[in-house]
Amino acid sequence: MTKDPGKVFVWPPPERGLGLSIHIPSSLVSVEHGIAKRTMVLGLVARAAAIFRVRKIRVYRDPGSSARDLIFVKKILEYMASPPYLRKKLFKIDRDLRAVGILPPLATASHATEEDLAREHIRPALALSVDSRNICLEAGLARIVCLDASKAKWVRKGDLVYVVVTPNGSISRLATQREVESIYW
The missing domain is CATH 2.40.50.140 (Nucleic acid-binding proteins)
Structure with a gap:
């Protein structure tokens, strides 16, 4: 709740006492066909994590996935977490990143308005x-x-x-x- 009853939304949200971490399987993208669908699934996960101020996302390889899936998930999540103004310096041209243009914005502190x-x-x-x-x-x-x-x-x-x-x-x-x-x- 906010101190001002007329103000419903507070941004940034108040600090969380404990850090929130989530674990996701790399097989999350193995069921999707096409780079755009795989990228979008990860975009939605990252957007939800940003909304709930997740401090750390850990990706694990489960039996239903390949090492390639694990690498793909890691690349996309790292790309999304980086500030837009640093992406060209941090990431080289990569086939796995060819559909990042469809990713939703994170609206985190590093993505300044x-x-x-x-x-x-x-x-x-x-x-x-x-x-x-x-x-x-x-x-x-x-x-x-x-x-x-x-x-x-x-x-x-x-x-x-x-x-x-x-x-x-x-x-x-x-x-x-x-x-x-x-x-x-």
Whole structure:
């Protein structure tokens, strides 16, 4: 329930005390024929998981599926979980991803709307280069942003980090683990 009786819907939903995990069999897609149907089934699973703020989806191989099914499920779910502005950098052209255009939107915190961009928010960023002085990040902004490397010595090239973006579109700092968990899960 919300504190304001006139407000029925709250987004993002309140933080969950415990993380929710689900397990799905890779055979979920083995009964479907055609890449579009297989992709759509996984899209619906991922959308439901996003709505209920599932923290982790584990895929297991059961007797009715092949190793190929397991790989397919993993690729599609990882693709959907990634922010749209980083997908070209994270995924190469792949036959398994040819039907991803039909996937439903997740409406998660990493899939920012124009409203989100108008206020301070947290978003994932990809570390493109790291040296002793700078960490250069791709965060889907107008340009690549470089931060002082002394603020995050643990970041390596290719790491996905979370950053705090100001309303004017600049990165102010790296987000803390607590900040990320309160928004994303």
